[in-house]
Amino acid sequence: MKDIITIERHFLEQQKLYPEATGAFTSLMYDIALAAKLIARETTRAGLGGILGRVGSTNVQGEEQQKLDVYADRTIYRMLDHTGRVCIMASEEHEEPIRVPEHYTCGSYAVLYDPLDGSSNIDYNVSIGTIFAVHRMISEGERGSIVDLLQPGYRLVAAGYVVFGSSTMLVYSAGQGVHGFTLDPSLGEFLLSHPDLRFPDKPQYYSVNQGYERYWTPGVRRYVEWLTGRDPEDEGPGLSGRYIGSLVADFHRNLMTGGIFMYPHDRHNPDLPHGKLRLTYECIPLAFIAEQATGYASDGIQPIRTIQPHSLHQRTPFYVGNRSLVERVEQYIKKYDKEWAESYRETLRVAQDSAPELSKHKVQTP
Ligand code: FDP
Secondary structure: OOOOOEHHHHHHHHHOOOOOOOOHHHHHHHHHHHHHHHHHHHHHHHHHHOOOOEEEEEOOOOOEEEHHHHHHHHHHHHHHOOOOOEEEEEEOOOOOOEEOOOOOOOOOEEEEEEEEEOHHHHHHOOOEEEEEEEEEOOOOOOOOOHHHHOOOHHHOOEEEEEEEOOOEEEEEEOOOOEEEEEEEOOOOEEEEEEOOOOOOOOOOEEEOOHHHHHHOOHHHHHHHHHHOOOOOOOOOOOOEEOOOOOHHHHHHHHHHHOEEEEEOOOOOOOOOOOOOOEHHHHHHHHHHHHHHOOEEEEOOOOEHHHOOOOOOOOEOOEEEEEHHHHHHHHHHHHHHOHHHHHHHHHHHHHHHHOOHHHHOOOOOOO
16 A cells, blocks of 8 residues: 555654754644645535625725635634744735734744635636745744744745645645645545655746736737747747636646746736735745745746845736746846836835835845
């Protein structure tokens, strides 16, 4: 019989690699896995339980919240708030950082999460996901602060996502490669199904909302022409397109097949000149996983991992996938979108400089 490795066994084996470990991190990962199981139970029952549909409130991004978003958000919070392992949290569904209640002790980790990404797909039975990021506390004091949450990606301790699809998978990295676990519903256990995941060398797919093509800057447009074999000067890889419109699902498929996911800056929405995706909740954790799996993530001009976030809900252009494909888009933007790149760089610099609470803790990029 093949050796069955439960997620618990895997975490405990990983812990042995760090003789100084207290076990707090291992337990935190296990808490997150338990939250994932609870959310999976609700997502699979959603159609039956009448849980689908909109709650009616709107979140800080101006998006309508749906019942499963609320459930996922509360579940993750409740699994983490009382454990003594976390000092502060932030969720894509809340404008402000989430404090650990005063009557619970705080631990040394700051956790950010997007409880249910791709939520516009919920009503249509399309895959959705949860994304999480774990930082070590760096602020003074005991109960954590925004500074702990606004750390650049290269300081991450761990990150992961759960994809609720034809099966539920939890994929994570704590800096020792990327490992995927599939939930066996009959056992209620995540079992190691995809150890040491890496982007295949030969990519198959590109994922972008092509409906916005008319708003793209020349660099992005020419890059996609190259990707799809339409550049007369350079044949390119001629990739096939796949876009679910659910970041976790698109990212996951590309990790398994090789490819690139992109949500570029565009010019059609003055409120979102830097794209739609959130740096802290979505892009930093997926960038960490991508790099652990031999890939790369960029905002078009620099690695996502080196960006100092200036606010919790900051948006960023996002390109992630096989390293060679992402580096190539940086070259196109450098060559054809100079003006955009300069103004973007300047906006970022100004925003970072005007985040006073960060100045004391500003860290050098590696
Ligand atoms: P959603 O709005 O459904 O939550 O981050 C938000 C996100 O989904 C991503 O999961 C997805 O990749 C993207 O937005 C889809 O946006 P478009 O509909 O603009 O393509």
